[in-house]
Amino acid sequence: MTAPLLVEGLHKSFGTLEVLKGLDLVVDEHEVVCLIGASGSGKSTLLRCINLIEPIDAGRIVVEGEEITAHGVDVDRIRRRIGIVYQAFNLFPHMSVLDNVTLAPRRVLRRTRAEAERQATTLLERFGLADKRLDYPDRLSGGQQQRVAIVRALAMQPDLLLLDEVTSALDPELIAEVLSVIRELANEGMTMVIATHEMGFARDIANRIVFLDEGRILEEGPPAQIFREPREPRTREFLQRIIEAGRL
Amino acid sequence: MIEETPRAPRNPVLRVGGSSRRAVAIALASTVIIFGLIGWVVVNSPGWERVQSTFLNWDNFVASAPRIIARFEVNVRLFLIAEVLILAFGLVLAVLRGLPGPVLYPIRLLATVWVDIFRALPGVLVIYVLGFGIPGLRIPGVPNDPFLWGVVALTLVYSAYVSEVYRAGIESVHPSQAAAARSLGLTQVQALRHVVLPQAVRRVIPPLLNDFIGLQKDTVLVSFIGVVEIFRQSQIRSSATFNFTPYLVTALVFLLITIPLARITDWLVARERDKRYASAVGAATTGSRRGRLWGGGR
Numbered sequence: 001m002t003a004p005l006l007v008e009g010l011h012k013s014f015g016t017l018e019v020l021k022g023l024d025l026v027v028d029e030h031e032v033v034c035l036i037g038a039s040g041s042g043k044s045t046l047l048r049c050i051n052l053i054e055p056i057d058a059g060r061i062v063v064e065g066e067e068i069t070a071h072g073v074d075v076d077r078i079r080r081r082i083g084i085v086y087q088a089f090n091l092f093p094h095m096s097v098l099d100n101v102t103l104a105p106r107r108v109l110r111r112t113r114a115e116a117e118r119q120a121t122t123l124l125e126r127f128g129l130a131d132k133r134l135d136y137p138d139r140l141s142g143g144q145q146q147r148v149a150i151v152r153a154l155a156m157q158p159d160l161l162l163l164d165e166v167t168s169a170l171d172p173e174l175i176a177e178v179l180s181v182i183r184e185l186a187n188e189g190m191t192m193v194i195a196t197h198e199m200g201f202a203r204d205i206a207n208r209i210v211f212l213d214e215g216r217i218l219e220e221g222p223p224a225q226i227f228r229e230p231r232e233p234r235t236r237e238f239l240q241r242i243i244e245a246g247r248l
Numbered sequence: 249m250i251e252e253t254p255r256a257p258r259n260p261v262l263r264v265g266g267s268s269r270r271a272v273a274i275a276l277a278s279t280v281i282i283f284g285l286i287g288w289v290v291v292n293s294p295g296w297e298r299v300q301s302t303f304l305n306w307d308n309f310v311a312s313a314p315r316i317i318a319r320f321e322v323n324v325r326l327f328l329i330a331e332v333l334i335l336a337f338g339l340v341l342a343v344l345r346g347l348p349g350p351v352l353y354p355i356r357l358l359a360t361v362w363v364d365i366f367r368a369l370p371g372v373l374v375i376y377v378l379g380f381g382i383p384g385l386r387i388p389g390v391p392n393d394p395f396l397w398g399v400v401a402l403t404l405v406y407s408a409y410v411s412e413v414y415r416a417g418i419e420s421v422h423p424s425q426a427a428a429a430r431s432l433g434l435t436q437v438q439a440l441r442h443v444v445l446p447q448a449v450r451r452v453i454p455p456l457l458n459d460f461i462g463l464q465k466d467t468v469l470v471s472f473i474g475v476v477e478i479f480r481q482s483q484i485r486s487s488a489t490f491n492f493t494p495y496l497v498t499a500l501v502f503l504l505i506t507i508p509l510a511r512i513t514d515w516l517v518a519r520e521r522d523k524r525y526a527s528a529v530g531a532a533t534t535g536s537r538r539g540r541l542w543g544g545g546r
Contacts, residue, residue: 051431080433090428094446103442104432156432 002065009059021215030189034202037212043195047162051084083153084162089145091137143174163194308493316497319481323467333403338410366408375401379473398470417448457513
């Protein structure tokens with residue numbers, strides 16, 4: 001049995017700043033793992049390393065039994081299988097919604113335009129975006145843009161989906177529509193690693209909560225345990241601050 | 249929250265003060281007085297009679313205009329051919345200079361040196377060197393048509409400038425756009441071609457047009473290597489008639505062609521600026537913050 005994702009002894013520094021200090025993580029099939037922790041604890045960096053956007057300094061990352069951090073691995077082939085959605089959406093502003101979604105299937109998977117558009121339209125319909133097909137990103141609300149970004153990642157039919165604080169750039173009233181999309185994906189069994197500040201959401205959706213602190217996993221476990229009876233004082237402290245900020 | 253969308257600040261020189269008609273009247277009066285004064289000084293200068301007959305000779309104008317204007321066709325042809333080559337070659341240079349990785353350092357270096365050299369040399373020198381030097385080598389099979397070498401010289405000089413414009417455009421596209429493309433599995437080249445370049449090129453159309461106004465004028469430089477184009481033709485007419493009026497014909501042709509192009513360029517620049525300003529303000533008010541800063545490109 002090979003796990004969709006295995007991270008071992010991951011180290012990553014930016015200059016002299018060591019962001020990830022030997023991190024181990026296993027994600028099982030259909031599992032939803034939420035990464036929580038203060039800003040700068042390494043959540044985003046971990047996701048960017050898994051998607052090979054950031055080169056790692058030490059350790060290894062194995063996806064579906066294949067070591068993707070090995071020398072000479074075709075990074076483009078790996079990235080096809082791992083979807084990532086960013087906090088700032090990063091839609092392509094010069095393309096319609098449909099073109100945003102079909103670009104990678106057409107250019108990377110070599111699908112025909114008709115085929116790619118059929119598949120994209122089905123996905124957009126599912127997430128209530130069918131009527132936005134021909135709009136450009138700047139005509140959409142933040143929530144709509146983020147949903148398009150998720151659809152764009154899904155169009156590549158990834159084995160693993162990484163979500164990097166996807167609601168952090170949204171107004172509060174727009175967050176729910178994005179979270180409901182993610183919830184639906186979780187119900188369908190999509191394997192996901194989600195970096196988030198939405199603790200209520202993490203508690204609802206995650207099979208496992210991973211608390212990152214200064215580049216290490218300090219504590220992990222089922223949501224009920226982490227949120228109700230965290231073992232580590234730092235976890236308790238972090239959750240206390242979240243509660244005081246009214247976010248839980 | 250800002251409710252109304254504020255306009256981008258206009259150039260104060262172009263703004264006629266407030267709503268008052270008085271301001272317009274003052275502007276008008278002061279324009280008339282100043283230009284009237286300049287006109288008066290010129291017309292009453294001791295040499296006016298002489299200048300009038302040598303520069304502003306109507307009969308000469310009417311006689312010279314058709315032949316000189318006909319030669320403008322050479323400039324237009326030169327301009328159109330060079331422009332296409334410059335757009336393509338400038339883009340190649342810009343992309344080469346942006347290639348990543350230590351392996352490709354020699355290519356980057358070569359492109360950089362190339363751009364530096366042709367930006368540093370006066371255009372007319374490049375035209376001379378190519379137009380006289382290469383035919384002078386008498387290499388069999390190498391053409392010595394001055395028109396051809398004029399096109400090549402202008403392409404070399406202007407593509408160096410244009411590549412810098414492209415490069416500024418490429419660098420203005422936020423790196424997260426390339427990252428988003430790469431994380432979907434697109435290769436470096438695909439990301440450049442489908443995501444970065446389309447946005448970059450759109451942004452630099454106004455400055456590119458600006459360079460082409462310069463190119464349009466510089467087409468007269470090829471007259472130095474013996475191409476009989478509009479300037480050379482007016483020179484010929486001028487020597488034949490002992491009168492400078494033919495040059496006035498050439499000047500008017502360039503004014504008629506260049507000023508509208510300059511106005512269009514300014515209009516495009518202003519529109520691009522307003523659009524970016526408006527989309528930045530719009531993003532701040534709708535809460536889609538960063539997504540919109542790169543938006544507005546259509």
